[in-house]
Amino acid sequence: MSQQVGIALGTPVMSAVSSSQAARGLLPGIRAAVGVNGLVCLAAAVLVAVALRLPGRSAHVEAGPVVAAA
Incomplete structure (x- = not known):
């Protein structure tokens, strides 16, 4: 997307910018x-x-160990 x-x-934006500079030339x-x-x-x-x-490393330290549910 x-x-x-x-x-x-x-x-369209690049075309508009390019055409706005048309008086100075193409390049x-x-x-x-x-x-x-x-x-x-x-x-x-x-x-x-x-x-x-x-998140920084300190966020992982503060969370503590993960305990698995039985």
Whole structure:
């Protein structure tokens, strides 16, 4: 699903950024679009890293041993 969302949103956003730089030429527009795409990917990676952080080692120590029920 993330691939489909990326394709559905990524292509129009990159196209809009590229066309907004059309007065400067094709290559600067493509460079700007790739730069924006890279920043979005970096921001998403940071967000995922923060949101999915695993609990620290101290959380496992505080929980104590697991006792199996008979």
